[in-house]
């Protein structure tokens with residue numbers, strides 16, 4: 001579910017709060033959710049995905 005911080009109820013709490021929706025943040029969020037944790041991902045831009053949203057959709061692992 002996507003919403004704004006202002007729209008969240010004041011008393012809402014989460015087990016894990018992730019700052020940033022890039023590959024690193026979303027990976028952390030997914031694994032926390034798989035482990036049964038409630039998760040909030042906060043993204044400062046209007047777009048989900050961070051730099052990976054601009055990538056060529058391949059995994060580049062030098063060295």
Ligand SMILES: Cc1cc2nc3c(=O)[nH]c(=O)nc-3n(C[C@H](O)[C@H](O)[C@H](O)COP(=O)(O)OP(=O)(O)OC[C@H]3O[C@@H](n4cnc5c(N)ncnc54)[C@H](O)[C@@H]3O)c2cc1C
Nearest residue numbers: 020021022023024042043044050051052055056058059060
């Ligand atoms: C043009 C381009 C093409 C690329 N192509 C490839 C490719 O083909 N293959 C590949 O493997 N890699 C590619 N890369 C590299 C890869 O995309 C990045 O290394 C990777 O996406 C980094 O992920 P990240 O989660 O660490 O950071 P980011 O993707 O930078 O995510 C960080 C997120 O956190 C948010 N954020 C920052 N500060 C805050 C805050 N205070 N509060 C809330 N949110 C915040 C940002 O807005 C952003 O959404 C490319 C990079 C670029 C620039």
